[in-house]
Amino acid sequence: MAESDAQSSGTAPKRIRTITDLAKIAGVSPGTVSRALSGNSLVNNKTREKIEAIAREHGFRPNQMASKLRMQKTGVIGVAIPLGHDVRQQISDSFFITLLGYLADELTEKGYDLMLRRVIPAQDEDWLDRFIGSGMVDGVIVVGQSDQFDRIEDVADGYLPMVVWGNHQEGQRHCVVGADNRLGGKLAAERLIASGAKSLAFLGDTEPIEFAARYAGAREVAARMGVPIRALPTHLSPERTGKEIAEHLQEIEGKVDGIFAATDTIAVTCLRELRKRGIEVPGQLRIVGFDDLPISSQTVPPLTTVRQDIAAGAKGLVDLLLRRLAGEDTESLVRPPHLIIRETA
Amino acid sequence: MAESDAQSSGTAPKRIRTITDLAKIAGVSPGTVSRALSGNSLVNNKTREKIEAIAREHGFRPNQMASKLRMQKTGVIGVAIPLGHDVRQQISDSFFITLLGYLADELTEKGYDLMLRRVIPAQDEDWLDRFIGSGMVDGVIVVGQSDQFDRIEDVADGYLPMVVWGNHQEGQRHCVVGADNRLGGKLAAERLIASGAKSLAFLGDTEPIEFAARYAGAREVAARMGVPIRALPTHLSPERTGKEIAEHLQEIEGKVDGIFAATDTIAVTCLRELRKRGIEVPGQLRIVGFDDLPISSQTVPPLTTVRQDIAAGAKGLVDLLLRRLAGEDTESLVRPPHLIIRETA
DNA sequence: AGTAAAATTGCAATCGTTTGCAATTGACCG
DNA sequence: CGGTCAATTGCAAACGATTGCAATTTTACT
Structure with missing residues (x-):
C-alpha cells in the first residue's frame, strides 16, 4: 500500500x-x-x-x-558534577559514577530525564547559574561540593529545587544529602587504633570539604587517644595517585602504622603499593578506607572501610528534590556511615 | 539611568x-x-x-x-543505555560507566549537553523511537546493543545521527564503534593455550552479541588447536554473579584449566572465588579477562586481559556522531583490541 | 418535539526566541 | 547641501504545542 x-x-x-x-x-x-x-x-x-x-x-x-x-516545565533534572580540585577526579572515581547510576534509576522511575553536565568551575565561574537559568532543567542535583561550597550557598536562597550531595555544615543554607563524614572519620580512626595502630596518617586531599571533615573526625579521635596523626596529600587522578602514594610510603616507612584513606579508591591503590614494597597488611600497617565500593570486598586482603549507602543516598537526593519541586523547603539529610570490618584493620 | x-x-x-x-x-x-x-x-x-x-x-x-x-536544534545528545539482558548489568559494570564519563568529557568539549536515559526494552518496546522522536535530542548514542540489535537496525535507515557502541557484523546498517570482539576472543584463547591450558571455558552470558563474538573467536582458536571449550553462562548482576561462578567452579573443578571471562568484572569475581577455594592462579588455572578496567591491574595476581581503549572509543563515538549530524554517512569504526599480559595467564 | 444540561470540539492567544526584510539613522563625498 | 551607501534597528512572522472560553453537537428528559 x-x-x-x-x-x-x-x-x-x-x-x-x-x-x-x-x-x-x-x-x-x-x-x-x-x-x-x-x-x-x-x-x-x-x-x-x-x-x-x-x-x-x-x-x-x-x-x-x-x-x-508552553508548559513551562521540562521534565528534566540536571545533574552537575563539579570538578574542582582535580579535573579527572570524579569521572574515574567509581563512587560518583555509581551514585550517578542510581540517580538515573531513581529519576527514570519518577518520570524525569537526566541531563548530565560536568563542570570545571575554574574555567567557568558561572556554571551553576548557567545551568539553573538555562531553562533546560526543572531542578538540579549537584554531585559533590568540590571547592564550590560558597557558590552553591549563594544560589541556594534564590533557587529552591536544588539538592547537593556532600557534607553538611552547621548553619549552611543549601540542602545536602550525604554521610556524616566527621563521624566516619572517627569510626575509621577508632578502628585503626583499636587494631593496634600507634601513629596515624590520613591519605588523600584534605581540601575538599567532605575529606576535610573525615580528617577532622579522625584528628579528634587521635587527639583524644593521644595518638599522632598527619595528613598525606594526594591527587585523585589515577595516573598520579600511584606515584604520590609510593613517595608517601617511602617517607613514612616505620613512622606510621595506621592509614586512613580518604577513599576506597585511594586505599586500594595504597594496598597495591604496600604489596610492592612487601609491607604486610594488617601486620605492619593497618588501613581503613571510605565508601565501601564493590571492589573493596575483593581486594587482598579485603578492605576494612567506612560504608556510605550509595543507593539510599541517591534515593534521598531524588526524594528531597521532588519535594522541593513541589515547593517544600526540605531539611538536609545526613546519614550515619557504618564501619565494615574486613581484614586490613 | x-x-x-x-x-x-x-x-x-x-x-x-x-x-x-x-x-x-x-x-x-x-x-x-x-x-x-x-x-x-x-x-x-x-x-x-x-x-x-x-x-x-x-x-x-x-x-x-x-x-x-525556534532554532530547531537542541544542543543535546541523548545517550541511551539499554538494559536488555540483565537489568542491573551496566549500571554496576564499570566499563559502561567509564565510557559514559569519557563521553561526557568529549561532548562537553564539543559544546553539547548529554541526556542520559536508561531503558529497559522489555518494558518499553518503543524506547528508541521515543528517544529519537522526542525532539529533545539532536542525535543519539546507544551504549551497548544488548539484545536490541534488530530494533536498532530498523531505525538506522531513517535516522542518520545515531552511533552505537557495540559489535560490528557483516552488512549491518547501523554505525557502530567498538572493539573487534572476535579478534579479542581469539587473542584470549591463544594466550590461555600458550600458557598451558588444555581445556577452556568461557565464563559469562553468551547472549549479548558482543559476548557471543568473543566466545566465537575463542571457539575458533580452540577448534583449530584441538582444545575443548565450553560456555559457563553467568548473569552480570553482582549479587548473583558470585554464587553462580562458585557453582560453575565447583562443577568444572579439574576439568577446565583455562578460563576466558567475558568481562574483567567477571574475571575479578572469579579470581576471588578461586582464592576462596584455594585454587592457584595461574598454576592450576589460567584466566584472561576482557576490557582492561582500572581494577584489573590491581588484582592479585594482576589480571591478564584483552584491552579495549575506552577513551578512544568515546572519542570515536562522538566524532562519528558529529559527522553524521553534519550529514555524512559514516562507516563503522572497529578498533583492534590488545592483549595485556600480566600474571593470570 | 422542545429544552436544558452535558459532552465535544474549535478558536485563538500564549510560551520566549530568532531572523528575513524593511525602515531608519548617520557617515561620507562631490 | 543633496544623494548614496552602509550600519543599525524595528517589525512581525515563524517555531509547535497547550488551554481557557465559546460554540457546537449529543444526550437526556419532560
Missing part, C-alpha cells in the same frame, strides 16, 4: 511533523489532537482512537520543545 | 524574565537584544554593551526552550 504522493490516490505522502498536520488528516482541530494525545482530557473516545491510530501509523510524536515551552 | 517602574525609587523591583523585558529596559526592540546576546550579529557596540550590562546585572539568560524551539 504505499504512499504514492502528490495529487493522486492513497495515503498521505507527506510526513506528519506537527500536531496540525495530524489534525488536518484526522479532520479535527489541533487542539483536539493535543488533548487526544495527552490522554487525560475530555475527548470523545472514537475521536481519540482515530487520532491515536493515525499517530501510531505515522510514528508521530509531539515536539517536546514546543510542549515544554 | 535606572529603571523606574513601580511607584518608587531604586533598582527595578521586577525580575527580567524575557528578552522583551530586557528590551523594554534597554529601550530597544527584542530583536536587537536577541542579536546582542547571541554575540555574532550586527549590533552597534555601544548598544551591545549596554544590553550585556543589564543582562549581567539582572542575571538574565534567554530561555533555552524557546530558543531551541
Whole structure:
C-alpha cells in the first residue's frame, strides 16, 4: 500500500511533523489532537482512537520543545558534577559514577530525564547559574561540593529545587544529602587504633570539604587517644595517585602504622603499593578506607572501610528534590556511615 | 539611568524574565537584544554593551526552550543505555560507566549537553523511537546493543545521527564503534593455550552479541588447536554473579584449566572465588579477562586481559556522531583490541 | 418535539526566541 | 547641501504545542 504522493490516490505522502498536520488528516482541530494525545482530557473516545491510530501509523510524536515551552516545565533534572580540585577526579572515581547510576534509576522511575553536565568551575565561574537559568532543567542535583561550597550557598536562597550531595555544615543554607563524614572519620580512626595502630596518617586531599571533615573526625579521635596523626596529600587522578602514594610510603616507612584513606579508591591503590614494597597488611600497617565500593570486598586482603549507602543516598537526593519541586523547603539529610570490618584493620 | 517602574525609587523591583523585558529596559526592540546576546550579529557596540550590562546585572539568560524551539536544534545528545539482558548489568559494570564519563568529557568539549536515559526494552518496546522522536535530542548514542540489535537496525535507515557502541557484523546498517570482539576472543584463547591450558571455558552470558563474538573467536582458536571449550553462562548482576561462578567452579573443578571471562568484572569475581577455594592462579588455572578496567591491574595476581581503549572509543563515538549530524554517512569504526599480559595467564 | 444540561470540539492567544526584510539613522563625498 | 551607501534597528512572522472560553453537537428528559 504505499504512499504514492502528490495529487493522486492513497495515503498521505507527506510526513506528519506537527500536531496540525495530524489534525488536518484526522479532520479535527489541533487542539483536539493535543488533548487526544495527552490522554487525560475530555475527548470523545472514537475521536481519540482515530487520532491515536493515525499517530501510531505515522510514528508521530509531539515536539517536546514546543510542549515544554508552553508548559513551562521540562521534565528534566540536571545533574552537575563539579570538578574542582582535580579535573579527572570524579569521572574515574567509581563512587560518583555509581551514585550517578542510581540517580538515573531513581529519576527514570519518577518520570524525569537526566541531563548530565560536568563542570570545571575554574574555567567557568558561572556554571551553576548557567545551568539553573538555562531553562533546560526543572531542578538540579549537584554531585559533590568540590571547592564550590560558597557558590552553591549563594544560589541556594534564590533557587529552591536544588539538592547537593556532600557534607553538611552547621548553619549552611543549601540542602545536602550525604554521610556524616566527621563521624566516619572517627569510626575509621577508632578502628585503626583499636587494631593496634600507634601513629596515624590520613591519605588523600584534605581540601575538599567532605575529606576535610573525615580528617577532622579522625584528628579528634587521635587527639583524644593521644595518638599522632598527619595528613598525606594526594591527587585523585589515577595516573598520579600511584606515584604520590609510593613517595608517601617511602617517607613514612616505620613512622606510621595506621592509614586512613580518604577513599576506597585511594586505599586500594595504597594496598597495591604496600604489596610492592612487601609491607604486610594488617601486620605492619593497618588501613581503613571510605565508601565501601564493590571492589573493596575483593581486594587482598579485603578492605576494612567506612560504608556510605550509595543507593539510599541517591534515593534521598531524588526524594528531597521532588519535594522541593513541589515547593517544600526540605531539611538536609545526613546519614550515619557504618564501619565494615574486613581484614586490613 | 535606572529603571523606574513601580511607584518608587531604586533598582527595578521586577525580575527580567524575557528578552522583551530586557528590551523594554534597554529601550530597544527584542530583536536587537536577541542579536546582542547571541554575540555574532550586527549590533552597534555601544548598544551591545549596554544590553550585556543589564543582562549581567539582572542575571538574565534567554530561555533555552524557546530558543531551541525556534532554532530547531537542541544542543543535546541523548545517550541511551539499554538494559536488555540483565537489568542491573551496566549500571554496576564499570566499563559502561567509564565510557559514559569519557563521553561526557568529549561532548562537553564539543559544546553539547548529554541526556542520559536508561531503558529497559522489555518494558518499553518503543524506547528508541521515543528517544529519537522526542525532539529533545539532536542525535543519539546507544551504549551497548544488548539484545536490541534488530530494533536498532530498523531505525538506522531513517535516522542518520545515531552511533552505537557495540559489535560490528557483516552488512549491518547501523554505525557502530567498538572493539573487534572476535579478534579479542581469539587473542584470549591463544594466550590461555600458550600458557598451558588444555581445556577452556568461557565464563559469562553468551547472549549479548558482543559476548557471543568473543566466545566465537575463542571457539575458533580452540577448534583449530584441538582444545575443548565450553560456555559457563553467568548473569552480570553482582549479587548473583558470585554464587553462580562458585557453582560453575565447583562443577568444572579439574576439568577446565583455562578460563576466558567475558568481562574483567567477571574475571575479578572469579579470581576471588578461586582464592576462596584455594585454587592457584595461574598454576592450576589460567584466566584472561576482557576490557582492561582500572581494577584489573590491581588484582592479585594482576589480571591478564584483552584491552579495549575506552577513551578512544568515546572519542570515536562522538566524532562519528558529529559527522553524521553534519550529514555524512559514516562507516563503522572497529578498533583492534590488545592483549595485556600480566600474571593470570 | 422542545429544552436544558452535558459532552465535544474549535478558536485563538500564549510560551520566549530568532531572523528575513524593511525602515531608519548617520557617515561620507562631490 | 543633496544623494548614496552602509550600519543599525524595528517589525512581525515563524517555531509547535497547550488551554481557557465559546460554540457546537449529543444526550437526556419532560
